[in-house]
Amino acid sequence: MLQTLVHDDVTELRFTTWRSRSMGFQVSAFAVRGVLIDSGFPACASDLARYVAAAPLEGCVLTHYHEDHAGGAAAVARAGVPIWMDARTAGRVRAPQPIGLYRRYTWGSPSPIGPSAPFALPVTLECVPTPGHSDDHHVVWDRGTGTVFGGDLFIGVKVRVSHRNEQPRELLQSLRRVAALNPERYFDGHKGQLADPVQSLNVKADWLENAIESIDALIAEGLDDAVIARRVLGSDWWSRSFTAGDYTMANFVKCVRSTTPT
Helix, strand or coil, X not given: CEEEEEECCEEXXXXXXXXXXXXXXXXXXXXXXXXXXXXXXXXXXXXXXXXXXXXXXXXXXXXXXXXXXXXXXXXXXXXXXXXXXCHHHHHHHHXXXXXXHHHHHHXXXXXXXXXXXXXXXXXXXXXXXXXXXXXXXXXEEECCCCEEECCCCCCCCXXXXXXXXXXXXXXXXHHHHHHCCCCCEXXXXXXXXXXXXXXHHHHHHHHXXXXXXHHHHHHHCCCCHHHHHHHHCCCCHHHXXXXXXXXXXXXXXXXXXXXXXX
């Protein structure tokens, strides 16, 4: 299902299915001045294809490779719309790796992107590297309107679970970097438009910084990851069970531990 919402010069494309709604998720892509930012998830690719066929798009930007944001990119490429993406993103969306059952249930399985022309961004838009959630993550900065299209940089303040390859310390730096841009508007890939973007980004960064400091202190005491996760982050039995250990609080601790200063 595709719902369109208009925010002045920005059109939000809000994608859901009964499966994503059953998990409490929605995903948004955004169109601004002929540029599509992200492409939704595979189960909504047909909805996106109909939108692309009717919209005068000059190009598309993928913030990162995860299937809930790049899952419709194959439909964009088939429509002949050029795509900007990081080289790491390109490698992963052109040859997607198998994903877990819970991700297939929620989003569907991504199709490989076929040949696509590269997209040269207009001078009004800049892709800013913001690693942490993934190593290829970028936000799109519209300096002229003070707008950030944030992909998965924010998601929420207290995101206490993690995939195995996230980097919380880099995410903290990315949050501070984008907050320093002092954006007037911020569009999140899951939350839509944030009411107070600078405060929201800084509150998340503050929480993350405190969590990392607490985890570092317990690592120094020699505690294991599961104990640290319970003490600092709480219980995640549902996420741990449903994702078969792929998206957990213990992973958050492991990711912090993997970059513990020496």
